[in-house]
Amino acid sequence: MQKARSKGGIMEIKSCDTLEELRKEIDKVDEKIVELIAVRNDYIKQAAKFKHTVDEIKADERIEDVLNHVRHKALSLGVSPNMVADLYKEMIDAMVETEIAEFRNKGSF
Numbered sequence: 001m002q003k004a005r006s007k008g009g010i011m012e013i014k015s016c017d018t019l020e021e022l023r024k025e026i027d028k029v030d031e032k033i034v035e036l037i038a039v040r041n042d043y044i045k046q047a048a049k050f051k052h053t054v055d056e057i058k059a060d061e062r063i064e065d066v067l068n069h070v071r072h073k074a075l076s077l078g079v080s081p082n083m084v085a086d087l088y089k090e091m092i093d094a095m096v097e098t099e100i101a102e103f104r105n106k107g108s109f
């Protein structure tokens, strides 16, 4: 089995013999990606505990830091930094909404 393509890679890369086998591996990777998105989403909900206003939730400077961080990580793994940053922008937009909903909810406990 081929090693993941870079240091710090989280999964082994299998050399597949058929398209069917390859697609099963892609499905497994997609499940992992969604699991990690769910973990991130849970942390985002926790972040609402530390915010005092809705304005504070959308922290533009922090978003820039996150985007730079993932751009660098993508580069180190040989993946397009712009593609990763675009995915992150989409995800963060949605997670800001989740955080706002969580923030509005926290008063009702």
Ligand SMILES: O=C(O)C(=O)C[C@]1(C(=O)O)C=C[C@@H](O)C=C1
Pocket: 044, 047, 057, 058, 059, 060, 062, 063, 066, 092, 095, 096, 099
């Ligand atoms: O770091 C925070 O303060 C967060 O709430 C997390 C997060 C993110 O998705 O990374 C979400 C909203 C903020 O605008 C900035 C970053």
